[in-house]
Amino acid sequence: LHLLQQSLQVQILRDEGSETSRDSMRLNVALCGPPQSGKSSIVTRLVSDTFLDRDFIAAIGVDFKRIHVLVDDVPYLIVLWDEPTGKERFRTIRQAFFQRKDAVLLVIDITSPEPFWRVDPLCQQIEDASILTKVMIGNKLDLEGERQISYEDAQRFAAERGFHYLEASAKDGRNVQDALGFAVMDVRTNREKGHEPPPEHEMLEEERCRCAVQ
Numbered sequence: 001l002h003l004l005q006q007s008l009q010v011q012i013l014r015d016e017g018s019e020t021s022r023d024s025m026r027l028n029v030a031l032c033g034p035p036q037s038g039k040s041s042i043v044t045r046l047v048s049d050t051f052l053d054r055d056f057i058a059a060i061g062v063d064f065k066r067i068h069v070l071v072d073d074v075p076y077l078i079v080l081w082d083e084p085t086g087k088e089r090f091r092t093i094r095q096a097f098f099q100r101k102d103a104v105l106l107v108i109d110i111t112s113p114e115p116f117w118r119v120d121p122l123c124q125q126i127e128d129a130s131i132l133t134k135v136m137i138g139n140k141l142d143l144e145g146e147r148q149i150s151y152e153d154a155q156r157f158a159a160e161r162g163f164h165y166l167e168a169s170a171k172d173g174r175n176v177q178d179a180l181g182f183a184v185m186d187v188r189t190n191r192e193k194g195h196e197p198p199p200e201h202e203m204l205e206e207e208r209c210r211c212a213v214q
Contacts, residue, residue: 010181024075032083033107038139041170098129138167
């Protein structure tokens with residue numbers, strides 16, 4: 001994974017008018033993680049290259065953002081799906097959230113003393129959805145002095161559940177683009193091996209796709 005990160009060239013096209021072509025491969029990427037893991041800050045870093053000093057208030061329903069990305073000069077349209085956070089009333093939405101996703105980025109907090117048991121149920125839901133590309137991101141690498149779990153323990157936990165593991169910082173941006181780039185390349189590799197992508201589904205307008213929960 002480290003060697004692949006070093007060789008990847010990932011460019012997110014944020015300038016107006018720099019969108020990739022209509023022939024770009026479209027990938028649906030789910031982002032999930034427990035509250036306070038920095039999941040939404042990872043989304044914000046990818047979309048606008050900025051940092052939120054606190055995580056979003058728990059989202060009402062499912063939100064998504066579109067970004068145009070070049071990975072090794074190949075264009076992709078990435079749809080980032082931000083999972084609703086932690087409330088019982090979101091259970092019905094969460095059950096369907098992982099369906100028809102090409103990849104998942106699961107964010108944990110390396111400064112939390114108990115991150116593993118908090119994500120085990122998510123790991124099972126992801127397994128049930130048969131997502132092939134699974135990347136676990138140990139966030140808050142900028143707080144190395146407050147680390148509560150070792151890299152080795154986190155990597156072992158991830159590998160036992162079929163995830164690739166890397167560490168990143170939504171605050172200073174380290175490795176965030178690399179995590180997405182690795183996921184894109186892993187999806188492409190799986191498809192080249194003959195693994196079928198998930199069934200196509202209609203791309204709805206953003207206003208229609210937000211599933212509000214009262």
